Amino acid sequence: MKEVSSPRRSVWTRLRGPVLLVAAIVMLSGYLFPIAYMALTSLKPADKIQSMTPGFLFKPGLFGYVEAFTNRRLPVGEAITEEERSKPQWYHRMAVERHNPILGPSGLHRKFLNSLLIAGLATLLSVMFGAAAAYGFSRFRIPAGREVLYFILSTRMLPPVALIIPVYLMYSKLHLVDTYTGLILLYVAFNLSFSTWLMKGFIDEIPKEYEEAAWVDGYTRLRAFFKIVLPQAMTGIAATAVFCFIFSWNEYVFALILSPGGTVQTVPTFLPNQVASGRVEWEAVAGGSILFLLPVMLLTLLLRKHLLRGISFGAIRK
Numbered sequence: 001m002k003e004v005s006s007p008r009r010s011v012w013t014r015l016r017g018p019v020l021l022v023a024a025i026v027m028l029s030g031y032l033f034p035i036a037y038m039a040l041t042s043l044k045p046a047d048k049i050q051s052m053t054p055g056f057l058f059k060p061g062l063f064g065y066v067e068a069f070t071n072r073r074l075p076v077g078e079a080i081t082e083e084e085r086s087k088p089q090w091y092h093r094m095a096v097e098r099h100n101p102i103l104g105p106s107g108l109h110r111k112f113l114n115s116l117l118i119a120g121l122a123t124l125l126s127v128m129f130g131a132a133a134a135y136g137f138s139r140f141r142i143p144a145g146r147e148v149l150y151f152i153l154s155t156r157m158l159p160p161v162a163l164i165i166p167v168y169l170m171y172s173k174l175h176l177v178d179t180y181t182g183l184i185l186l187y188v189a190f191n192l193s194f195s196t197w198l199m200k201g202f203i204d205e206i207p208k209e210y211e212e213a214a215w216v217d218g219y220t221r222l223r224a225f226f227k228i229v230l231p232q233a234m235t236g237i238a239a240t241a242v243f244c245f246i247f248s249w250n251e252y253v254f255a256l257i258l259s260p261g262g263t264v265q266t267v268p269t270f271l272p273n274q275v276a277s278g279r280v281e282w283e284a285v286a287g288g289s290i291l292f293l294l295p296v297m298l299l300t301l302l303l304r305k306h307l308l309r310g311i312s313f314g315a316i317r318k
Contacts, residue, residue: 035293042287049282063098064283065291066091068271069108072100108270108288115266116295118180119248122187126244127237129188130195131203135225137196138203139211149200152193160190160253168257178261186254191244198243202236203229238306246296267292 041049043060072095084092084101095102137145167186168177176182206229214224230237256269271288 035290038286039290042283042290044283046281046283061094062091062287063094064281064287066094066102067281067284068288068291069106070095070102071104071106072102108267111265111267111270112291114180114264115249115268115292118183118187118264118266119245121180122184122191122248123241123245125184125188126191126195127199127241130192130199130240131230131233131237133192133196134199134203135229137200139208149197152196155193156190160251164253164257167254171258176258178259178263180264182258183255183264183266186258187248187251191247194247195240195244198240199233199236202233206232235306238303242300242303245299249296 040056042064043062044055044058044064045061048055048058070091080096080099080101085096087093087096092102136142137149142148171177171182174182176185210228210232211219211221211224214228215221219227250268251266252268255264255266259265259269267288271285271292
């Protein structure tokens with residue numbers, strides 16, 4: 001006998017797809033609205049940004065991005081020189097039209113290179129050491145292994161602000177303040193617990209029989225780790241790399257306190273300093289923030305297939 005479906009159930013079956021689609025669009029709009037508003041702010045003139053009434057109709061321009069990468073002469077009544085007017089570059093002409101001639105670069109490009117170098121190396125080292133540690137916990141019998149794993153995880157439970165004073169004093173003794181090595185080592189230390197826990201879950205799902213077959217063929221354990229385990233765990237490596245990179249890329253407190261000289265200053269600590277003529281250059285802050293999002297978005301797009309597989313890895317078992 002066929003089961004007779006109730007009218008309420010049949011109505012919900014027909015409406016479930018559209019309802020879920022509308023709910024997803026509403027949630028996505030809520031998530032993307034701040035980014036869209038920041039992008040609009042980067043294209044607005046300064047008077048539109050300072051207006052008490054939000055406006056969405058304006059003549060867009062790229063001066064917010066020009067402001068982010070340049071230092072300009074303040075409009076204090078000085079006449080614009082002929083040399084400043086004669087410069088052919090489009091951004092120089094734009095600055096002259098706004099009576100803010102460009103004096104030179106702001107150094108934002110160097111801060112981007114600092115962020116890329118520090119976050120990239122910290123992510124690489126975190127994934128490398130995390131994969132090795134996770135393999136050890138997954139394949140070997142370690143005395144009190146579970147307790148050691150929980151101890152490793154506990155290092156992420158303390159807020160960074162609680163550690164900044166002892167870390168600064170230690171770094172001062174070791175001459176690591178305002179150095180690339182200091183920030184990279186610190187980010188690796190904070191990411192290592194997360195990468196170890198995440199990678200262990202992926203390596204646990206890889207059958208040991210693969211390695212045993214490789215040993216029969218003459219592989220050493222180390223060679224089997226590189227040739228068998230790591231390729232099988234590529235989805236976990238990609239997911240771990242994305243999250244470690246996001247933490248290192250966005251970190252603010254340690255980067256602010258441990259780079260007093262500005263040698264290794266990163267983008268998050270540089271953007272709030274966009275101040276000119278007694279006001280915050282919100283268009284420059286918004287433009288720099290939009291550019292700051294691009295590397296993370298690009299990395300996520302490049303690894304999106306591995307990332308989606310990595311997040312759902314082990315969720316469905318046969």
